[in-house]
Amino acid sequence: MTGRHTVTELKDSTMRKWLGRLLLAIVVLIVAAVLAAYLLMRGSLPQLDGNSALRGLAAPVSVQRDRRGVVTIDAASQVDAMRALGYVHAQERYFEMDLMRRAPAGELSELFGPAALDPDKRNRVHRLRA
Structure with missing residues (x-):
């Protein structure tokens, strides 16, 4: 019975x-x-290679990182070095800076949901948001 198959x-x-x-x-x-x-997550990482334009510098500034990520800033003036350091901090620690801004303003529950509502209520009493 070749060629025949049952239902x-x-x-x-x-x-x-x-x-x-x-x-x-x-x-x-x-x-x-x-994928x-x-x-999506990779897009939120800072750009660590290449050149970036930073307004307000009097002279070019060099920001270098060694293989462990330690930053070395070479600038012509202390003001330029501080401006570059602020840029590096904002680039590498944006989430931490945003968290430290939201905590006293009572806005952590916007990120973390109901778990952060009690601290937000306590902090909003102080009205530290501009």
Whole structure:
């Protein structure tokens, strides 16, 4: 009886094909979601290489990082060095700076939800937001 298949065999074969397709679609969706999350997170990282324009400098400033990320600033004046240091701080510690600004203003619950509501209520009494 070659060439003859029962209805059950055909249903099983069709079911296997659809399950394989479904599994492939799920894997593709997971890979796409991981890739999108990676690209989204990578976009928020600071630009550590190349040149950046910084207004207000009297002379060019060099900012170098060693392999451990330690910053060395070479500037013609102390004012230029301080301005470059502020730029580096903002570049590398933006989230921390934003957190330290939000805490006394009572705005942490905007980031962390209901868990930060009690400290926000206590801090808003002081009205430290400009």
